[in-house]
Every structure is written in C-alpha cells, then in structure tokens.
Amino acid sequence: MRIVDIREVTLPISSPIRNAYIDFSKMTLSLVAIVSDVIRDGKPVVGYGFNSNGRYGQGSLMRERFIPRLLEASPESLQDSTGNNLCPHKCWATMFSNEKPGGHGERSVAIGTLDMAIWDLVAKIEGVPLFQLLADRYGNGKPDPKIFVYAAGGYYYPGQNHNQLKDEMRSYIDRGYTVVKKKIGGASLDEDLRRIDSILSVLQDGQKLAVDANGRFDLDTAIQYAKALSQYDLFWFEEPGDPLDFELQATLRGYYSKPMATGEDLFSMQDARNLIRYGGLRPDRDWLQFDCALSYGLVEYLRTLDMLKEHGWSAKRCIPHGGHQMSLNIAAGLELGGNESYPDLFQPFGGFPDGVKVDNGFITLPELPGIGFEGKSDLFAQMQKLAG
Structure with missing residues (x-):
C-alpha cells in the first residue's frame, strides 16, 4: 500500500x-x-x-x-x-x-x-479499533474500553459570576462526571479561593475538584497557593510553575503533600524524563499529563511510557491533556489512568462518539475501526470536507 x-x-x-x-x-x-x-x-x-x-x-x-x-x-x-x-x-x-x-x-x-x-x-x-491494535501490539491483548474522564472547565469568562460558575459545574455533575476542574492564577489568591469555595459548595460525597494554574506562578506565589490549597481535599494541583522549572516543582512538594499534576507542556520523551529525574514528583500520588498530539505523537508516547516504567512509574498515573479520542484509545489499549474531557469547549474536536455517555466518571468506547472519529457526526462532517 x-x-x-x-x-x-x-x-x-x-x-x-x-x-x-x-x-x-x-x-x-x-x-x-x-x-x-x-x-x-x-x-x-x-x-x-x-x-x-x-x-x-x-x-x-x-x-x-x-x-x-x-x-x-x-x-x-x-x-x-x-x-x-x-x-x-x-x-x-x-x-x-x-x-x-x-x-x-x-x-x-x-x-x-x-x-x-x-x-x-x-x-x-x-x-480494528486503535485501542485493540495497541493492546495487541504493546499491551496484554486485553484492552479496557471503560475509561475514567474528568470535566475540564472553570475558565475565566467575561462577566461570569459565582452563581454562573456553580451552574457550570453542576452541569458537568449532571452529565455524569465525578471530577471537575477549574482554572486558578488568573485572579487574586483570595478570589480564586472564593471561586473554589463556590464550586465545592455544589459537589457531593465522591465528587472532587482539580485546579490548574497553567504554569503561571513563580516559586513564592506557588508556595502561597500551595499553603492555601492544602486546606482542601483536591483531586490535584496542576502545573503551578513554568513546565520546565523542575526545581520549582521539586521544591513545592515540601509545601504541598497532596496530589499534583503536570506534563502537558512537555513535548518529548527527553523532557518527560527530566521531569521524572528532577521534578520531585511522587509516583504514589502525582499525575502525568503528557499529550501525544502535542508531543510527536504515539510513537514518542510509547518511548515515554517505556521510560516511565524504567523509573518505577505506572502508566495508570498518566491522564493525558487534550480531551481527544486519540488519548482515549491509548488509555483503553495501554491501561492509562484516564483522560481529560471538555464537555462544552473546542468542539467538534473534543468529546466522545455519538451516544457515549459519562457514567459515574467513566465512559465506554464503542468498537469503531481506527480512532473512531466516524462515530462523532459533527467532527466527521469536518473531516469529510477535507478528504473530499
């Protein structure tokens, strides 16, 4: 061919x-x-x-x-x-x-x-579905199409008040998610804490909030946030500082004992390896967010998974950034810990095939050949235009 x-x-x-x-x-x-x-x-x-x-x-x-x-x-x-x-x-x-x-x-x-x-x-x-091909070639031959997903939202919208923020988070919970995420660092610490309190007021037992600073903080600010966030039982504190500032990440573990997450802005196995070597991350609680679509693709991601194994990390500590079906297939075929999801943003490129629903924080991928794009009608309509 x-x-x-x-x-x-x-x-x-x-x-x-x-x-x-x-x-x-x-x-x-x-x-x-x-x-x-x-x-x-x-x-x-x-x-x-x-x-x-x-x-x-x-x-x-x-x-x-x-x-x-x-x-x-x-x-x-x-x-x-x-x-x-x-x-x-x-x-x-x-x-x-x-x-x-x-x-x-x-x-x-x-x-x-x-x-x-x-x-x-x-x-x-x-x-065959990509997740089956990956399980056959690089896994144990038995994919698990049931995948944990969390709802990424909580961005800073023009004019959004706390009631609207709570309504946004309720909408994710109503759609079956058990973990939601909000942005921090785009407002003052006090305002971010008020936003966190607003969201926590609508979450029930078994539901958690993750926060994401998108690499905004210097060390002093990261420490201030770490101390303030320690009062909460967060799912994770994500990307507090510049993604290549491994010293900041390593230092912060002395101020924040709960789960942290990072890695979405590292675009090679070598950079990921430096994070593991020097970033002070803890394989028993922290999360890795490498996104194959930004980091040379699945071929490089396989090298990254091999490197993690050599350093004592489980692939189940990987929950990729990006919210796309490629990472869903990797999660199902290679036993990752889950995947990000954007319920309302970046459409039609994010999300799941038509008819796939979130059930208690998990989705189940259908048996569609390839990545399964053809099962998402609004996305495949865009793709067909390009293919001619």
Missing part, C-alpha cells in the same frame, strides 16, 4: 475564555487527512488527525517539511513487514529525518498531528 495524498487545513477553535496565561480568542488547530490507495466499500481508506487545544495549528511546518518527506519517500520505506499497511515507526523516522535533537517546540505538534492520522489509518486498514 502507499500514501496517495496528505491534506491539511487550519481551522479556528476560538472562544472568549482565558486561563492564567492565555486567552483563546484566536486559537486555531490543524486538521489533516492521509489518503491511502486501499479501497474499502468503493472509497479510499483515510486516516485523520488534529492537534490539541492550547497550541496553534502547524500547517506551515507540515507543508514545508513533514508532508513532503512522507510523500517523497518510497512506499516500501514506510510499509510494515507485510507491505499491506504503514509502519508508524518508519513514518515517524521519515518525518524526523534531517532534524536536530533538542528544541522540542512547534515541530512536535506538527509531527504529532500527522502521527495521529497515521495510526488512525493503520488501525482502519487492520479493521
């Missing part, structure tokens, strides 16, 4: 929301389609991918470097041993050819987006 064409379009996912660091009024993403020469039901099999929110679309990088490398490679150099499918690892090596190590910035997003489409295509050609 061979790749016939690769198409990319940059789309807006703008929203008036903001976190402690950025607003999303001009946010974009890249949607890609990889068209193969494999024909099913009279149509070519197509793999789709897109990047997660929080990083902009990377169409220029794809068109200038990574798409040409795939299209110019000999078909045989990208195939698996059967010649009937792609080998994602060979495709990844082709995309990364002539690239220097280090500096894992926007190119990790470009490659991660294409990598998602490659895995979608590979699983579709095999005729």
